[in-house]
Amino acid sequence: MIADKLIPAALEPTYRKVCEGSRISDEECLRLYESDDLNALGIIANVLRERKNGNVGTYIHNLYVNYSNHCILRCQFCAFGARKTESHAFELTVDEIVGRVSRGLEIGITEVHMVGGLHPTLKADWYLELISRLRALSPVLFIKAFTAVEVRHLAFRIFKKSIAETLAILKEAGLDAITGGGAEIFDQTIRDQICKGKETAEEWADVHRTWHKMGMHSTATMLFGHIETFAQRVDHLRRLRELQDETGGFTGFIPFAFESEGARPELRHIKHATAFEELKNLAVSRIYLDNFDHITAYWVSLGLPLASLAMNYGVDDLHGTIIDEKIFHMAGATTPTQQTVEALTKAIREAGREPMQRDTWYRRIPSTWQKPASAQLACA
Numbered sequence: 001m002i003a004d005k006l007i008p009a010a011l012e013p014t015y016r017k018v019c020e021g022s023r024i025s026d027e028e029c030l031r032l033y034e035s036d037d038l039n040a041l042g043i044i045a046n047v048l049r050e051r052k053n054g055n056v057g058t059y060i061h062n063l064y065v066n067y068s069n070h071c072i073l074r075c076q077f078c079a080f081g082a083r084k085t086e087s088h089a090f091e092l093t094v095d096e097i098v099g100r101v102s103r104g105l106e107i108g109i110t111e112v113h114m115v116g117g118l119h120p121t122l123k124a125d126w127y128l129e130l131i132s133r134l135r136a137l138s139p140v141l142f143i144k145a146f147t148a149v150e151v152r153h154l155a156f157r158i159f160k161k162s163i164a165e166t167l168a169i170l171k172e173a174g175l176d177a178i179t180g181g182g183a184e185i186f187d188q189t190i191r192d193q194i195c196k197g198k199e200t201a202e203e204w205a206d207v208h209r210t211w212h213k214m215g216m217h218s219t220a221t222m223l224f225g226h227i228e229t230f231a232q233r234v235d236h237l238r239r240l241r242e243l244q245d246e247t248g249g250f251t252g253f254i255p256f257a258f259e260s261e262g263a264r265p266e267l268r269h270i271k272h273a274t275a276f277e278e279l280k281n282l283a284v285s286r287i288y289l290d291n292f293d294h295i296t297a298y299w300v301s302l303g304l305p306l307a308s309l310a311m312n313y314g315v316d317d318l319h320g321t322i323i324d325e326k327i328f329h330m331a332g333a334t335t336p337t338q339q340t341v342e343a344l345t346k347a348i349r350e351a352g353r354e355p356m357q358r359d360t361w362y363r364r365i366p367s368t369w370q371k372p373a374s375a376q377l378a379c380a
Helices: 011-020 025-034 038-053 094-106 124-137 148-159 163-173 186-195 200-212 232-247 274-290 304-312 328-330 341-348
Strands: 055-061 063-067 112-117 142-145 217-224 250-257 316-319 354-357
Touching: 011 025, 011 124, 025 232, 025 274, 055 341, 063 094, 094 112, 112 328, 124 142, 124 148, 148 163, 148 200, 148 232, 163 200, 200 217, 200 232, 217 232, 217 274, 217 304, 232 250, 232 274, 250 274, 274 304, 304 316, 304 341, 316 341, 341 354
Parallel strands: 055 316, 055 354, 063 112, 112 142, 217 250
Antiparallel strands: none
8 A cells, every 4th residue: 555655664563563453552652642643643543533434524503602701720831811901801791602602503503512610609500590591592502611620619519519510400491511721731840830720530531420420421621731741742642531430430531732822921932732733743643533523623722624534644523613712712713703604514525524413422413403302412
């Protein structure tokens, strides 16, 4: 095969293992990160992509809602969170959020993706009213909300219940999925420098583990391209792979590069990851995370042209329309704040893939779609 001739000797053992369906080791993953042969990494990554997803590239028609950026934390990398008295602080009412989602349903969204800061004063009833009223809008709408750190905040400071009890209450109110945010880089020495005070890697994993044991699904993320090393990225991926082995509850992996413009001064000097670095990270993630079915290119971070190109480096999903994204744009992202379905399908076709819409759990769906009655129990 022509592809075989393009693999350098140093990567050939890894290539053979992937072709045979064998799992690569942490040491091999580190060697992939250390390689500058991007074409070879893409070839290896695409073996897994094609095996898992054929020639299909997916997207979701979704709306982002950031209900508030009031936050008790002060993560060094974050330009989103604010104290109530700061000029960029905001808080939406339940009526405002319901109105936005209602208008989104009119244009065909199938998902609302909703996160915010760790709000110091909102009550449990506010969150339950929000989820319940969104659920009442449409039985076919997927409600994806809250990072692991938000869930912990809700459990211990707002609901004053355990993680499991809190998630059960939210699920009963209508929550379909939790988000993968807050993972950043799991190594605690890095967390102490970029998000001191945020939940630990073990605490993040415990929230997702608990949710998965309830028969539900979530995504996983990585914030890379700041002060972490390749070895710390490997450690991050290893912890995700181990948790996925345990629960099988992750639907997809979504890495995105650090935006330094809005960060605290001590991190503002860091240059944004290059296109080369972004593609390499996606390819290596695809190769290592053999138990994840989907790797998503987050076009808000990459830009749509590079996200399209990433579909030749192990990516099978371009995320979604992401109407009204705020967190990355407040941090300095200069990409559009949303994409149309037409733009996403065009980008997928330009990558040589067959575009197909998906739902929150990455299941392929027709353009005229109704949420399955068994969505709460179905497999991804």
